[in-house]
Amino acid sequence: MTDKSSRILLLDIIRGVALLGILLVNMRTFHSPDFLKTYYGITTTYHGADHFLSLFYQLFIQMKFYPIFAFLFGLGFYLFIMKTNGLSLFIKRMIFLLMIGLIHLIFLWYGDILHLYAVTGLLLLFFHKLSSKKILYWAFAFLTFYHVLLGASVFLPTDSGFDQHLIMKKIDTYSIIYEDATYKEWLFYRIKIEVIPILTQLPIAMVPILGMFLLGLYAGKQKLFVYNDSNRLQIKTLCKWSFLMSLPIIFANGLILSDLNISPVWEALTHFLTSLSGITLCIFYMSSLYLLIEHTTFKKRFIPFSYVGRMALTNYLLQTIVSLCFFRVFHLYEKINLVEGTFFSFLLFSSQVLFSYFWLTYFQIGPVEWLWRSFTYGKFVPFKKVKQRS
Numbered sequence: 001m002t003d004k005s006s007r008i009l010l011l012d013i014i015r016g017v018a019l020l021g022i023l024l025v026n027m028r029t030f031h032s033p034d035f036l037k038t039y040y041g042i043t044t045t046y047h048g049a050d051h052f053l054s055l056f057y058q059l060f061i062q063m064k065f066y067p068i069f070a071f072l073f074g075l076g077f078y079l080f081i082m083k084t085n086g087l088s089l090f091i092k093r094m095i096f097l098l099m100i101g102l103i104h105l106i107f108l109w110y111g112d113i114l115h116l117y118a119v120t121g122l123l124l125l126f127f128h129k130l131s132s133k134k135i136l137y138w139a140f141a142f143l144t145f146y147h148v149l150l151g152a153s154v155f156l157p158t159d160s161g162f163d164q165h166l167i168m169k170k171i172d173t174y175s176i177i178y179e180d181a182t183y184k185e186w187l188f189y190r191i192k193i194e195v196i197p198i199l200t201q202l203p204i205a206m207v208p209i210l211g212m213f214l215l216g217l218y219a220g221k222q223k224l225f226v227y228n229d230s231n232r233l234q235i236k237t238l239c240k241w242s243f244l245m246s247l248p249i250i251f252a253n254g255l256i257l258s259d260l261n262i263s264p265v266w267e268a269l270t271h272f273l274t275s276l277s278g279i280t281l282c283i284f285y286m287s288s289l290y291l292l293i294e295h296t297t298f299k300k301r302f303i304p305f306s307y308v309g310r311m312a313l314t315n316y317l318l319q320t321i322v323s324l325c326f327f328r329v330f331h332l333y334e335k336i337n338l339v340e341g342t343f344f345s346f347l348l349f350s351s352q353v354l355f356s357y358f359w360l361t362y363f364q365i366g367p368v369e370w371l372w373r374s375f376t377y378g379k380f381v382p383f384k385k386v387k388q389r390s
Helices: 002-032 034-039 049-060 065-084 087-107 114-126 132-157 164-180 181-200 202-219 229-257 262-293 296-310 312-329 338-362 367-375
Strands: none
Touching: 002 034, 002 065, 002 262, 002 296, 002 338, 034 164, 034 181, 049 229, 049 338, 065 087, 065 114, 065 202, 065 262, 087 114, 087 181, 087 312, 087 367, 114 202, 114 296, 132 202, 132 262, 164 181, 164 202, 164 296, 229 262, 262 296, 296 312, 296 338, 312 338, 312 367
């Protein structure tokens, strides 16, 4: 296998693994009123197996895979610029991504990240000519600034001033709308309750995303994704130190989360720790995959993730469409627990592996990826695979 094909396989596998992690985290938002509960600072209390699964999610999955996706976006920006040398093409690329993201956000689901990535991605144009060292400094500056703000929230007053009875009525209404309303009623309700608040939070949400974009851009400039002895040594060092840095954060967070009734102050602290460990653990996860995929045995086991990763945009959107339709059609909204939702996540992802494998047998890229590329280049790019004549 050539160096280029190894590099592409590595990135596709990491992207596929990240999509599974994102699906696991998002699943709760598809089948429960997670948005309003989070908005009003209401913590869902889990019991039994759900409690331990929730603890595992918070420590090892929550806020761990979106950073990976953002990192890969920054790395992808570098590869795109190196391949095309076209900043105008990248701007067109971001315009299409913004269009898809806004459609996804407004007409389907509040948790869309595409519009956020598109707007933040345009800021990379101001950084791509900087030296690797300056890019790294800026990345740490943005991530530090965001976590300072997040840490400061621990010391803010904890009394929200909201009428608890009124909040519970709003959550009940939210659930009823998701269960029984017509699509038109659901859409206009969501625009007011979900879409507008999400868009108003865009400036602060861009800060950590830009930080991770820049880390990806730095990795691109340093060619850290290439397999060679020098990189292998650096990646091993990153893997070791990111793991060691994660341990005390996870331990402290686990102690807090093990209490079933934590106060708002401790909840703010655990949110800070979860986000902080998201940076260190995402680096650990990616560096571990880099080292594991060197070995043929592990590479074969991770190859199915690459099928999903090659069609990441299509599969990301399909996760929303399939999940929302499933819970709506079978009237399961707010009727399944965390364990059942996790089982459905693995079932859905497994079906995406099969779908992606068979799709890529006949087509070069996913359908949404094809539209994205065609819009970027202003012409229809090749879609079907050309059969090789014997």
